Amino acid sequence: MRDNYDFSNSEKNPYAKKLKKQVTIRLDEDTIDYFKGLSDDKGIPYQSLINLYLRDCAQSHKDLKWQ
Numbered sequence: 001m002r003d004n005y006d007f008s009n010s011e012k013n014p015y016a017k018k019l020k021k022q023v024t025i026r027l028d029e030d031t032i033d034y035f036k037g038l039s040d041d042k043g044i045p046y047q048s049l050i051n052l053y054l055r056d057c058a059q060s061h062k063d064l065k066w067q
Contacts, residue, residue, distance in 0.1 A: 020051070 032046070035053075039046035056062075 027050075035046040035049050038044075038049050042049065044052075
């Protein structure tokens with residue numbers, strides 16, 4: 001390993017804006033259990049499933065159906 005590195009010609013990461021951002025969100029236990037169950041069936045981490053579902057809602061402009 002070098003003692004010093006030269007970053008003067010380096011470029012910013014072009015994908016940095018697409019990286020995920022960590023947030024804190026409060027969810028009901030039954031909601032988490034639902035996605036954890038799906039996670040076991042699909043073999044995908046439950047947090048990724050929640051992200052996929054929310055992304056799908058955002059892209060399709062789903063509106064909340066409030067009763």
